[in-house]
Amino acid sequence: MTESTHDEVERELTEMTRPLGETPRLWRRALEQTRTSSATTLPLGQWWRQSRPWLSVAALLIFAVTIGILALDSSLSRARSTASSRLAAAPDAARRGSPADRAPSSAMAPALGRTPESRWRFDKSPSLDLGGVVERAGGMEGFYAGEVSGVVSDIGMSAGQEPAQRQVIRKASVELRTADVRSAFVKTQMLVSEAGAEYIENSAISGEGEQMQADLTLRVSAARLSEVLNALREIGTVLSQQLSGEDVTAQAVDLEARLSNERRVEQELLQLLEERQDAELKDVLELRNHIGSVREQIERLQAQQSHLSRLVSLATVLVIIRHEGKPPEKPKDEGLGAYFARVMKSAWENGVTGLADSIAWIASTLLGGLIWWTIAATALWMAWRKFATLRAAAKTEPHA
Amino acid sequence: MNSTDASDEQLLEAFARGDDNALGELALRYEPPLLGLACGLLGRDRSLACDAVQEAWVRVIRGAAKFRGESTVKTWLYRITINCCKDLFSGRTRRAQIEANETNGSQPSAVTPDPDADQRRRRIHAAVQALPLDARALILLCYHNGLSHAAAAEVLRIPIGTLKSRLHAALTELRNRLESEATP
Structure with a gap:
C-alpha cells in the first residue's frame, strides 16, 4: 500500500465519523419518548406508592x-x-x-x-x-408411664391375635426424699399387703440425722404396682423413678411345652413298664432309671415354672428413702480487708506448700538416686582421667 | 449558571435536577459527533444512526440521576452510543439492511467529481464495514475527530496499550482487505 493510499484511508476513516452539522434534535425526541413511556410504565417507587x-x-x-x-x-x-x-x-x-x-x-x-x-x-x-424410663425431680408422669406400661403389657396380647396372657416381670425403683426417714420407712412397709401374698424382700435403715437412709425391696402384686407407686409418691418427694418390664411369655410357653412333653414321655414309659412285667430284670431296672430321670426333669421344669410365675405375679419395687438435706449455706458477705486477708493467707499457704514440695522433690531425687549419681560421677572421673592421660602423652610425642 | 460555560458534569447534574435545557446544551455539544460516529458504525445509514443516538439519549435521560462520575460525561455518552449501535447492529434484519445499503452503494458523505476517487472511497467503506464490529468501533473511535486515544481507551474500557495494539491489528487487517481487493 502506497503512502498516498495510506493517507487516503486515514482521511476516509476520519471522514466516516465526521460530526454532522445539523441534527434532528434527537435528544428532544428521546425526552418526549421517555416521558411518554413514563406515563405508561411507572417507576418502581411510584408503582409502589400506587399499589x-x-x-x-x-x-x-x-x-x-x-x-x-x-x-x-x-x-x-x-x-x-x-x-x-x-x-x-x-x-x-x-x-x-x-x-x-x-x-x-x-x-x-x-x-x-x-x-x-x-x-x-x-x-x-x-x-x-x-x-x-427415668423421671427426675419428682415428676408425676413417671407414675402415669408406669400405669401405661402395665396396661400395654396386659393388652398387648389381647390386641393381637392370641388370647393368652402376656407374662411380664415388672421392676421399679423409686428414690424418695423426706424430712422423716423413719416414718417414711414404716409407711412404706405398711404398703405391703401380706394377705395378698405380698412381702418385704429386704429392708434396711442406716445412718443418723441428715445421713439417715432407708432401703427397701418390696414384692407386691403386679396388678397393684401402679397403686403402690402412687402411694409412695405421697410419702415423700420423688427424686427419681425407673420402671422396666421383661417379657417372659416365650419362656413360659417354652417351659409349658417342655413340661407337657416330659409328662407324655413319663406316661409312655410307665405304660411300657406296666406291659412288660415279665421282662428281664436288667431291662426293667434300666426302664425305671429312665423314668426316674424323666421325673427329675419334670420336677425341675415345674420348679422353673413356679419361679417364673412368682416373678410375674409379684412385681419388685426397690425404694430408697433419703433425708431432706439442708440447703447449702450462702457464703457470708465479707469486707475488703477480710477478703484480702483470706487471699493472702491462701497465697502464703500455697507458697509454703510449693516450697516444701520443691525441697522434698530435690531431696528425694538426690537421695533416691544416690547410687546412680555415684556411678555416673565415677564414670565421668574415669573418663576425665583417661582424657588427661592421652593429652599428656600427645604433648610429649615429637611432631612428624 | 450560564449553560454555555458549564461543564458537562454540571449540565448533566442540572438535567438530573429537572433542567431540560441543560440536556439541550449537552446535546448541542455532543449530538453531531455522536451521530457521525453512529453513521460510521452503522454503514452510513443515517436513519439507523438516528435511532441509535435517540436510544442513547433515552438511556442518558434514564441514567442521569445515577451517573456517579467514575468517567467523564463525554466518554460516558460515547460508550452508551457505541452500545446502542451494537444493539441495533445485532438485529439480523438491520444487518441485512446495512449490507443491502452497502451493496447498492449508499451515498458517500461527499460527492466528488472524480469517479476513481469515489470508487476508492466505496472500497474503503466496504472494507471497513467488513471488519468485525468491535474492530470497526475501535478504528472509527480512534480516527473520530475530537477524541484522543486515551479517551477512546476509556470509552472502550481497555488500557491504552491494548487499544494501540488492537488498532494496529485492525488497520493491518483493513489494509490487507484493501490490497486483496485491489489485486485481481
Whole structure:
C-alpha cells in the first residue's frame, strides 16, 4: 500500500465519523419518548406508592387465610388428642372389666388406623420400648408411664391375635426424699399387703440425722404396682423413678411345652413298664432309671415354672428413702480487708506448700538416686582421667 | 449558571435536577459527533444512526440521576452510543439492511467529481464495514475527530496499550482487505 493510499484511508476513516452539522434534535425526541413511556410504565417507587393499598389488602387476606389454616389445624389436633384420650381410657376399662367390655376398645383402634399397642407406643410409651424410663425431680408422669406400661403389657396380647396372657416381670425403683426417714420407712412397709401374698424382700435403715437412709425391696402384686407407686409418691418427694418390664411369655410357653412333653414321655414309659412285667430284670431296672430321670426333669421344669410365675405375679419395687438435706449455706458477705486477708493467707499457704514440695522433690531425687549419681560421677572421673592421660602423652610425642 | 460555560458534569447534574435545557446544551455539544460516529458504525445509514443516538439519549435521560462520575460525561455518552449501535447492529434484519445499503452503494458523505476517487472511497467503506464490529468501533473511535486515544481507551474500557495494539491489528487487517481487493 502506497503512502498516498495510506493517507487516503486515514482521511476516509476520519471522514466516516465526521460530526454532522445539523441534527434532528434527537435528544428532544428521546425526552418526549421517555416521558411518554413514563406515563405508561411507572417507576418502581411510584408503582409502589400506587399499589400499596392493594398490596396491603392482599397481605391481609393472605394473613387471614394463614391464620384460618392454623386455627383449623389446631382444632383438628385437639380433636385427635381427644380421640386419643378416649381410646386411652378404653383399654384401661377393658383391663379392669370383663372380656366383653374389651371389644369396643379393640373395635375403635382400627378406626384410627392403629392398634391400641401401636398407639400407645407412638404416644406415650417410650418406657415400654426402652425397657424403662427415668423421671427426675419428682415428676408425676413417671407414675402415669408406669400405669401405661402395665396396661400395654396386659393388652398387648389381647390386641393381637392370641388370647393368652402376656407374662411380664415388672421392676421399679423409686428414690424418695423426706424430712422423716423413719416414718417414711414404716409407711412404706405398711404398703405391703401380706394377705395378698405380698412381702418385704429386704429392708434396711442406716445412718443418723441428715445421713439417715432407708432401703427397701418390696414384692407386691403386679396388678397393684401402679397403686403402690402412687402411694409412695405421697410419702415423700420423688427424686427419681425407673420402671422396666421383661417379657417372659416365650419362656413360659417354652417351659409349658417342655413340661407337657416330659409328662407324655413319663406316661409312655410307665405304660411300657406296666406291659412288660415279665421282662428281664436288667431291662426293667434300666426302664425305671429312665423314668426316674424323666421325673427329675419334670420336677425341675415345674420348679422353673413356679419361679417364673412368682416373678410375674409379684412385681419388685426397690425404694430408697433419703433425708431432706439442708440447703447449702450462702457464703457470708465479707469486707475488703477480710477478703484480702483470706487471699493472702491462701497465697502464703500455697507458697509454703510449693516450697516444701520443691525441697522434698530435690531431696528425694538426690537421695533416691544416690547410687546412680555415684556411678555416673565415677564414670565421668574415669573418663576425665583417661582424657588427661592421652593429652599428656600427645604433648610429649615429637611432631612428624 | 450560564449553560454555555458549564461543564458537562454540571449540565448533566442540572438535567438530573429537572433542567431540560441543560440536556439541550449537552446535546448541542455532543449530538453531531455522536451521530457521525453512529453513521460510521452503522454503514452510513443515517436513519439507523438516528435511532441509535435517540436510544442513547433515552438511556442518558434514564441514567442521569445515577451517573456517579467514575468517567467523564463525554466518554460516558460515547460508550452508551457505541452500545446502542451494537444493539441495533445485532438485529439480523438491520444487518441485512446495512449490507443491502452497502451493496447498492449508499451515498458517500461527499460527492466528488472524480469517479476513481469515489470508487476508492466505496472500497474503503466496504472494507471497513467488513471488519468485525468491535474492530470497526475501535478504528472509527480512534480516527473520530475530537477524541484522543486515551479517551477512546476509556470509552472502550481497555488500557491504552491494548487499544494501540488492537488498532494496529485492525488497520493491518483493513489494509490487507484493501490490497486483496485491489489485486485481481
